[in-house]
Amino acid sequence: MLLRIIIFLVIGLIIYFGIRRIWMDWSNKFKKDEEQSRLARRERDLAERQRPDVIDLKQDKDGTYRPKDKDENRH
Numbered sequence: 879m880l881l882r883i884i885i886f887l888v889i890g891l892i893i894y895f896g897i898r899r900i901w902m903d904w905s906n907k908f909k910k911d912e913e914q915s916r917l918a919r920r921e922r923d924l925a926e927r928q929r930p931d932v933i934d935l936k937q938d939k940d941g942t943y944r945p946k947d948k949d950e951n952r953h
Contacts, residue, residue, distance in 0.1 A: 926932060935943040
């Protein structure tokens, strides 16, 4: 009887730690993928800002975004 309990306990622990490891592996994979995606988006955004057809906007006092003045673009 004690041997059965020990066998079930060992099987239960093996299953628990197996599921736990799978969960951790997947979580780390998703975190790495998200970080790579975030970095790729950032690089793309920085590259797009350098294009000549992109207009820089600034927020006025009333909260509306408008194109920057030509004098401000020189700085």
